[in-house]
Amino acid sequence: MTVYDVARRLPAIGDLRNLCRSLAVLDMILSPDWEYRYYSFNSAWTDGNEMASMRNGSGDEYSIVFSAVGAYVRGFDHESPMSPYAHDGEPWPGVIDGVPSVFRPWVEEPAFTDEGNMPVVTACLWREVADSQWRCGTIDFPEGRDDPDGAEGLFHLLVDRSPEAYQRFAEDYYEVLVNLEAVRHVYAWRPLTPEIVSLLNAETDLSDVAEEISEIGCSWPGRDSI
DSSP states (O other): OOHHHHHHOOOOHHHHHHHHHHHHHHHHHHHHHHHGGGEEEEEEEETTTTEOOOOOOOOEEEEEEETEEEEEEEEOTTTTTTSGTTTTTSSTTTTTTTTTTGGHHHSSOOOBBBBTBBBBBBBEEEETTOOSSSSSSOOOOOSSSTTTTTTHHSSSHHHHHOOHHEEEEEEHHOSOOOHHHHHHHHTTOOOOOHHHHHHHHHTTTTHHHHHHHHHOOOOOTTTTOO
């Protein structure tokens, strides 16, 4: 899989946003300690912009900016032969060359660049609000690796959007049993209840995570959905 395959399989912007929020809610309940979470979502990242993020603790990560003009996706696989650090300190040709001007601020965003202002990226996609599909650059991928830009590992749960896929991931990563019906509830973007939280993590309750739920943009009985 490469970013080309991901571009064909990602859902529309609104559906992707809800999926990213669901992943963040589930991880937040399973791992109350933010430091050890895989997926996060900040509905007030900057003025008018939201950000979904993934970090695996080994150097791989992605960031997705949702804004009024559309969505910008940046992924980085630290072992990819397309890493800037394996390519003379420059992003691989084509990865960010075609990014439209409306998204260029995110290419240069300090949170997505290193101390030398180099974009830390191996895979990049974008979609403006008027677009009918996701777009990416024209890339000549290196040979000899099935996942040259890291897209398969980075975006697996964004292209396999089944609750079962998340259950498999979470049981492996967090080493706990994960209730599939509770995952389905969150994936369907239904309001959280104390019962659903308890099914996912008996050691926490809704009041423990209420503030973070609001930051993600989730809802629960008695509160409006964001």
